[in-house]
Amino acid sequence: xxxxxxxNQLDALDxxxxxxLTENARIPYSQLAKNLNVSNSLIHQRIRxxxxxxxxxxxxFRLTADKLGYETCAxxxxxIGEPKFLQSIIHELxxxxxxxxxxxxxxxxxIMVKIYAVNNTHLRDIVYERILTxxxxxxxxxxxxxxxxxxRSLKLS
Numbered sequence: 001x002x003x004x005x006x007x008n009q010l011d012a013l014d015x016x017x018x019x020x021l022t023e024n025a026r027i028p029y030s031q032l033a034k035n036l037n038v039s040n041s042l043i044h045q046r047i048r049x050x051x052x053x054x055x056x057x058x059x060x061f062r063l064t065a066d067k068l069g070y071e072t073c074a075x076x077x078x079x080i081g082e083p084k085f086l087q088s089i090i091h092e093l094x095x096x097x098x099x100x101x102x103x104x105x106x107x108x109x110x111i112m113v114k115i116y117a118v119n120n121t122h123l124r125d126i127v128y129e130r131i132l133t134x135x136x137x138x139x140x141x142x143x144x145x146x147x148x149x150x151x152r153s154l155k156l157s
Contacts, residue, residue, distance in 0.1 A: 008055075009053075010055070010156065013036065013038065013042075013046060014046060014049075014050060014055075015156045016036055017032065017036065017046055017047065017050070018050070018055070018056065018156055019155065019156055020035060020036070021056070022153040022154070022155070025059050029043045029044060029047070065116045069118060070098075070117060070118060071117075071118060071119050072115075072117040072118070072119055072120055072123045072144060073114070073115070073117075073144070073145045073148070074114075074115050074117070074123055074142050074143060074144045074145060075112055075113070075114055075115075075142070075143050075145070076112065076113050076115055076127060076131065076140050076141070076142040076143075077105075077108075077109035077111070077112045077140065077141040077142075077143075078109060078110060078111040078112070078131065078137055078139075079108060079109055079110065079137070079138050079139040079140070080110045080111065080136050080137060081136050081137075081138045082136065083110075084136075085135065085136025085137075086104070086110060086111075086136075088135065088136060089111065089134050089135075089137060090102060090104075092134045093111070093113060093131070093134070096115075096126065096130050096131070098115050098116055098117055098122075099113045099114065099115050099126075100114050100115070100116060101113065101114040102114075109141065113131075115127075120144070123142070123144070127140055127142055
């Protein structure tokens with residue numbers, strides 16, 4: 001298989017720090033320094049640099065949707081009438097709390113969103129009453145998921 005190289009400014013230590021943090025975002029910096037055999041201050045400097053460059057985003061906890069009572073997860077693809085509506089549609093989609101991810105795509109569907117709903121009836125209400133009523137949305141296609149087999153962060157080599 002062909003090997004691909006990333007075009008970035010990460011050195012070996014940055015890569016090791018990022019890989020450790022993606023495995024355990026709650027690791028204390030002192031433990032991270034010990035694991036990588038470097039000083040605490042160097043870890044603090046490097047993490048600050050990674051945050052400032054935008055490589056390392058805001059750390060956040062992931063909630064487990066099904067444990068909170070959201071039994072249905074779905075991806076809804078959205079067709080828009082005209083490109084001029086794209087930004088206003090995205091703005092309206094942000095107002096729907098059950099939508100946890102929104103991506104702009106190429107092809108027939110301009111937008112795809114990930115939705116968590118309490119059940120299928122709740123999902124129907126979100127699609128019919130909240131998404132399809134947005135000015136500029138002309139059609140949707142929804143795929144309900146059975147389960148998430150894995151979800152991971154990028155791994156750097």
